[in-house]
Amino acid sequence: MAEDLGTTEREIIAQRMKKAEALRALGVNPFGNGWQPAHLAADIVARYGDAPAEEIAKDPGAWSLAGRVLAVRSFGKAAFLRLRDRSAELQVWVKKDKVGERAFEVFKLLDIGDIVAAEGPATRTKTGELTVEATTFTILTKALRPLPEKWHGLTDVEQRYRQRYVDLVVTPGVRDVFVKRARIVSTIRRFLDERGYLEVETPSLHKPEEAGGAAARPFETHHNALDLDLKLRIATELHLKRLVVGGLDRVYEIGRIWRNEGIDRRHNPEFTSIEFYQAYATQDDLMKLTEELFHQLAVAVTGSARIAFQGQELDLTPPYPRVSMLEVGARALGLAPDDALAGRGLAEALGRAAARENDSEGSWKLEQAAKKSPGEAIALAFEIFGEPQLPKDRPAFVVDFPLETSPLSRRRDADPRLVDRFELFVAGMEVANAFSELNDPTDQRARFEAQMKAKAAGDEEAMPYDEDFVRALEHGMPPTAGEGIGIDRVTMLLTDSPSIRDVILFPLLKTRE
Template sequence: MAEELGSTEREIVAQRVRKAEELKKLGVNPFGNGHAPAHLAEDVLRRYGDQPAEEIAKDPGSWSVAGRVLAVRSFGKAAFLRLRDRSGELQVWVKKDKVGDQGFEVFKLLDVGDLVAAEGPATRTKTGELTVEAHRFTILTKAVRPLPEKWHGLSDVEERYRRRYVDLVATPGVRETFVKRARIVSTIRRFLDERGYLEVETPTLHKPEEAGGAAARPFETHHNALDLDLKLRIATELHLKRLVVGGLERVYEIGRIWRNEGIDRRHNPEFTSIEFYQAYATHLDLMRLTEELFHRLAVEVTGGPIISFQGQRIDLTPPYPRVSMLEEGARALGLSPDDALAGRGLAEAVARAASRENDSEGAWKLEQAARRSPGEILAIAFEVFAERELPRDRPAFVVDFPLETSPLSRRRDADPRLVDRFELFVGGMELANAFSELNDPMDQRARFEAQMKAKAAGDEEAMPYDEDFVRALEHGMPPTAGEGIGIDRLAMLLTDSASIRDVILFPLLKSRD
């Protein structure tokens, strides 16, 4: 441990270790076990509220609390401690004439960061703060390493992610972020359970031919006992649809997904998503369900339908507007939708668009797009030019996706060049992706074959050919709609967090070396 510390911190640690030894001499285990407080801080706060000291004195009770010491104000033979447990913070008053000589000797070995237990009546101090007056006091766990005094600057932001266990204690608001994240997940579960969905679990280790369900590069691993190359899942889609074939007509899974891709403020290679599938439904049904879900999440997690995200006021009250990818992508290229889908004048339009695009990344995407199909070009044009024009004060559904962008979506009956699909954008982020599912096994086989050709041509994100999934479709899948929602981005939105790392407890980081 000493090699990690500067000289000042090394001396602090040595001093605290000596205090731990002194506690042992007093008969106190500095790393104790088995203490269960009878109350939480919020129990005391809820019981007395704003009652004045005179009212509290009539029924002060006896309160047993425990938690981490965040601050100490000492006045000789008395001190006030700021104590935090899982429910909140509470002041504890330690006086020598109440805790006795032994208890006060233990107190004198206290440091900020220690975990302590106190028991005694409630009171209100002269400054008006509700307080537990300790008649019994002990240290449960000695913190031999000090908490940081403050966090600031870019280097400290990364240190926060590396030492989340300290970040949760030292940085205001971090704990509440993850409490809200947990509330998001539990609200989604309740919402779907109320509608007859069944929560299931599917494999996270896939054989190479099964590692599909999205356009992404998987992580690879190897199972020694079976001598089998495997890939970590990039989506839960294909296994969940197998279950719909088997008669589980409404299913969902909340789970970890791994994609071997870049890292930025909205992407982490390990993330959490929910996918849910409903038989006898279309993507239009899921649009309505998604509006209901996002409205309910806003109300239950933030207290109302209007939220603030990075300085932008967003109203999550339904209904949400629809924006056509086909029309806006074609408009950005100066073409009609029909000409763009047919490829008429498309190469020239893309070249012109790339030459006038000021953003280097956007220009590069357009240059690369020239090698792709008309539908894929339209999707890239929409991403470069139209995404930034989407409404920011409310969510928006992007619709009218070209067939080539969606190898697992059902063709639109009215126009087979398009698929029945939508993406939901909120606050400039894509949060949900849904479509009416393809249940024609012959069509699915042909699309897998097209994906294999794309892979052979160098597309590392093209899907593998999953013969077993096609076989499942041959047994008959009812008309079905499915949707995926990124839990991490949803947490960013509802906690007003700028980076995905702020809502993942332990995000992947480069090694210090």
């Protein structure tokens, strides 16, 4: 069963195909069906725990398992297998005098990676390992391609993402990341369901005039039967708010979003978000809800409100501090907030900031910001200078967004130059974005018109003019607050994963020749 490490993969596959034919000769289908295990490895571990061999012998049970073989130690007429199923790993002891001549002939055709079935009582070996002593054994699926011998030694780290099916088998901890991801989603669902929210589904294919809800470039496609150009959604926002108009006062959707943007440690062109909307609520209501949600997520997934992320200890216990984008962004430029909003001295301040900025991209962005509105320039200054100064040991809400940065947010009554909006940052990442929704159709129409001017001036991320959404607002949308949360980034935080590609099962990668 041991394979020559110098043998080429093609030769290994040929050898395993011969073993598949030998199984057929023994009357065993090497790609069988119809065998269902009665137990999981975790059931056996839970049943016996640390019980000594003498205690297990009093009630060894009759256990039925199936799973993938990860290791084999053979001793002539007996062998120990390391078997993994969906719950845990467990040792299986295969002895010729226990399973019989024919089953042992089947066993001798085994390779690491095969999926097998075994039945028998539990025992504890002399080395103290909990084990199932097989009385029946068979191979259910022959693995024709070998598992990598030294997966962590691979220099091409992208192979883990390209062959996630192998990564899940051989890389410790990967499966646990995606189990926790599923727990995050289910916890969010339960959290919102308990508060009277209704889960809905909205279109993924949008007409060009509907592809809004965020500042992003969409992917484009074409429907042949209707001869219709379409875009993949960049947000679920505008359709969900239509539902609030229709009387669904609390709605949410968990779904895939597509944005035609770059790929880096925190961005993937397709990702998962949840957006939820609550009538008769404000951004302040959602801040409290967000604190409760993130605290509950941390406890549900990690067992504690204190988590570790990339060497940094974080405490997700509420309340979270609030940081003013306006004040921090303006003062980073050496201006008073009112002067910055009015544009007084802004161009000169941006020039000075660009000159002292060490990062060439940041310097270029600051120079270009002089061509934008004062609000956009303040937001950029905050991004460059303010975000790195946010608390490192706990989440923080960024508030006081200038009007120009938020075409769908409600103006602040006390200061119409700002909007009622917040973003939640944790460990330097934006993980949530929320605001009191704009429900004035006249104001919304003017904001869309401003976006169209920006698009005509070359802003590829400006939103389209969605006349049907304005029409919906004209029917009356109650005072509403809405929020979007990135599931992938939350998963990064709660699984201590450095890259978004670590928490997406099949991330988009460049094609290999």
